Amino acid sequence: MQYFLGIDGGGTKSRLIIGDENLNKKALYLGESINIFSVGKDKCFSALKDLIETSLLKENINIKDVKRICVASAGLAREYEIKEFNSFFNKNYPTLETILTTDVRALMVGSLQDKDGICLIAGTGSVAMGQDSNKNVVRAGGFGWRLGDEGSASFIAQEAIKRSIKSQENRDIETKMMQPLLKFFKLKDRDEAIKYFHSSSLDKATVSSAASVVTEWARKGDPLALDILKISADELFKLVLSVHNRLPKIAKREIVTAGGVFEHDEIVNKYFDEKIENYNLDKVNENNLLKRIDLKTNALDGALYIAKNTL
Numbered sequence: 001m002q003y004f005l006g007i008d009g010g011g012t013k014s015r016l017i018i019g020d021e022n023l024n025k026k027a028l029y030l031g032e033s034i035n036i037f038s039v040g041k042d043k044c045f046s047a048l049k050d051l052i053e054t055s056l057l058k059e060n061i062n063i064k065d066v067k068r069i070c071v072a073s074a075g076l077a078r079e080y081e082i083k084e085f086n087s088f089f090n091k092n093y094p095t096l097e098t099i100l101t102t103d104v105r106a107l108m109v110g111s112l113q114d115k116d117g118i119c120l121i122a123g124t125g126s127v128a129m130g131q132d133s134n135k136n137v138v139r140a141g142g143f144g145w146r147l148g149d150e151g152s153a154s155f156i157a158q159e160a161i162k163r164s165i166k167s168q169e170n171r172d173i174e175t176k177m178m179q180p181l182l183k184f185f186k187l188k189d190r191d192e193a194i195k196y197f198h199s200s201s202l203d204k205a206t207v208s209s210a211a212s213v214v215t216e217w218a219r220k221g222d223p224l225a226l227d228i229l230k231i232s233a234d235e236l237f238k239l240v241l242s243v244h245n246r247l248p249k250i251a252k253r254e255i256v257t258a259g260g261v262f263e264h265d266e267i268v269n270k271y272f273d274e275k276i277e278n279y280n281l282d283k284v285n286e287n288n289l290l291k292r293i294d295l296k297t298n299a300l301d302g303a304l305y306i307a308k309n310t311l
Contacts, residue, residue: 069096
């Protein structure tokens with residue numbers, strides 16, 4: 001029996017799935033983040049090795065019986081990252097066939113397979129990708145939390161901190177989030193926050209976790225929290241439009257959304273749906289209306305599909 005492994009590596013956690021020759025799913029395992037930019041090279045590859053070794057050991061599968069593995073991660077979009085991952089596999093699993101791709105590519109393959117459409121991920125980071133009927137692929141965003149990731153959990157949390165500080169100086173919308181945010185990060189006051197957020201050891205996953213505070217206060221009607229989530233939805237829609245406008249031959253214009261922001265924040269979802277509705281109102285007599293569809297699979301299933309079919 002030959003097996004295939006699919007890995008979805010997000011900004012805060014990773015998941016591994018084992019499938020057989022017929023893509024019957026055998027087991028699912030969870031691990032730490034393998035995003036090389038989120039956690040660094042050493043933690044990334046330590047977590048990746050632990051995830052692979054633990055899953056195979058518990059399932060009593062020899063590595064020689066694994067035909068191919070597909071690793072899909074937000075940190076696998078550029079030559080540097082691919083080179084580092086190839087070095088890891090050449091050193092630790094030299095006989096294992098390996099496919100490296102991005103999480104949004106795996107989501108797109110899993111959700112759309114041979115169809116055209118747009119995939120948007122808003123989790124710890126954010127990125128959009130689309131393909132048309134001619135298999136042309138376009139990507140938008142995904143530049144990391146220091147340069148982009150607009151609309152993501154890290155963006156939401158950082159905006160909350162920055163704008164709450166400005167609000168204290170009457171330079172932004174009134175808010176009650178400052179103290180809850182300080183408490184969340186176990187900080188005493190604004191001066192501690194300034195030092196904390198300039199620390200070189202601060203990672204994206206830690207920052208992103210505070211997005212839940214913004215959602216909580218938005219539900220209470222906090223004006224600044226609501227504004228941040230509205231802007232986040234707008235930024236996410238801009239990612240979609242960037243892909244859509246650069247793929248003129250895309251036919252269905254269906255949007256698949258995934259990630260923790262869409263899974264846990266009904267307010268961002270509401271604003272995002274309003275952006276689609278308003279866009280379509282302007283295009284009512286045209287054949288390029290956007291449509292958000294239900295997520296029928298995920299990046300993990302896409303990674304397994306790629307491992308089996310070597311797309």
